[in-house]
Amino acid sequence: MDKTPPLPPRDSWTFSPDVNAEIRRAAATGIYDIRGGGAKRRVPHFDDLLFLGASMSRYPLEGYREKCGTNVTLGTRFAKKPIELKIPITIAGMSFGSLSGPAKEALGRGATMAGTSTTTGDGGMTEEERGHSQTLVYQYLPSRYGMNPDDLRRADAIEIVVGQGAKPGGGGMLLGQKITERVAGMRNLPEGIDQRSACRHPDWTGPDDLEIKILELREITGWEKPIYIKVGGARPYYDTALAVKAGADVVVLDGMQGGTAATQDVFIEHVGQPTLACIRPAVKALQDLGMHRKVQLIVSGGIRTGADVAKALAMGADAVSIGSAALIAIGENDPRWGKEYDALGTTPDAYDDWHEGKDPAGITTQDPELMKRVDPVDAARRLHNYLSVLTLECQTLARACGKSHVHNLEPEDLCALTIEAAAMAGVPLAGTNWIPGQGGF
């Protein structure tokens, strides 16, 4: 009689090796996992959309001859001095403290070379950043670390941060190991202690209050600066509508793939909506209020390619913002530091212990030796190259859809590969005219 064939070992889907490893880690330490970056889980994303392209009923533009505009103006609603950018791709807010000085300088230089803006973060405005950024957006955060009226007036725009995609409803914590004398000084706190970034603003509690806060900021800055309101991808329809009500010139909407310097992994992976699911409700809110293209919408969270940029614009965004991708462009998680990532128990592309300040790439650290690895000029060139590629790719797709400006892309140019993506993006499932879920959010 034949022997019964042996069954191979069978992993549990519920208790997978990854899940079991986290259980063991929690059991050994008694504390949740803290890390940087955005959601790592697979969620419906721009990859689940396709452009239809031109055909019998649509005429394409000639790729190497006919013009396809990319400029964008931000802050046209109330500000006396709206921002003019050459490309619809901005650099997201990232703090000095979480990032090294050379990294912030590189972001400013690269953004300026590309004709776009960069953004401060928690901790205030550094001279390197202001000096090397032609267009600098100054974040107004709950902690108000480093906040002062002089920098407010030196900024080109003000971004009131209500939330971010990695942790809607959560604050931040810059751990003591990254708090050098300079970082501590900018934040009015002792060196070496953990610095909590509050989850809500200290002097207003809702959109009615925020409207008055915005009035104050405009009065202090002579109504010159565009005022952005940044929200995490929580309730995009109502958050956008309330931001408009509060007086925003620009709404920045950050989906769950958007990164953070450090927070709990459980927060990153389990709070907030995917970027793809946030855009159409936000655009609908603007349309319902008659404010689409009057209050500009910037979308962030997982933007990697020119295709992502083009799809976000086609869904109704005016611009996108990149953070994680910009860091990768200037050298974060680069395989050249492979042995050092190995020594930290990780690998290139997976390293996310940004809060520990040991980044071999010298970007998410305050270690004076490590940060020397960032050459701001060379890193800026790489960022400029990357932004150029994103722009060229976006133009290529727009021309293929017959558009003479990237802002002429529209939902009609898109279809979805999955039912989920079709429902979230509000575009038909490929091969059908079916848009699941229409009729309410």
Next chain:
Amino acid sequence: MRTIDMATTPLRDLNSTLQAAAASGEGQWEIVNPKGSHAVAVGLDGPIAVTIKGSTGYYCAGMNKAAKIHVTGSVGPGVAENMMSGHVIIEGDASQYAGATGHGGLLVIKGNASSRCGISMKGIDIVVHGNIGHMSAFMAQSGNLVVLGDAGDALGDSLYEARLFVRGSVKSLGADCVEKEMRPEHVEILRDLLDRSGAEAKPEEFKRYGSARQLYNFHVDNAGAY
């Protein structure tokens, strides 16, 4: 003394006039008919004196630098928020968040202050002649908060290096806030603040509160404190 009547002058004109005057250090100003307006006398940057005759709304004297601003009535939320320097005096009461995130200067409230007085203060000195509400000095980083009356619940919750001086009762202390010894240097700080704020009180009548510094670096053993 120049007078601006808010019954006939828009807020934008008022603030731009005061900001220009502050920049050139032009003397004394009187504001009448504020009628609870928001964002009055904000963003001033220079040594001028402004008297506001009446009561104001939110964020009066916000982000003040160097100017002396005197309000004869009461003020709404966020008076002197993020003040950098200068002197703001309120004859009446102040609503929530008085002196929030202030980096410097002196804020004097001769009446009472509501909740979250001195929240996240970063170097400002605040003297309240009356009582203060709950959650005052929450996450206060540096500076001094002096209260001649009583303090509400959770005083100094998650405090950093700010010093709190209270003459009356404290309903409860927040996480990591403890009573501390009043040393001679603290008596001197307090005496100076009482003198400069026109408060009739003796330093010896106060207790000092500050951070126990147990929560400065996160440790799982302290999770129950939050």
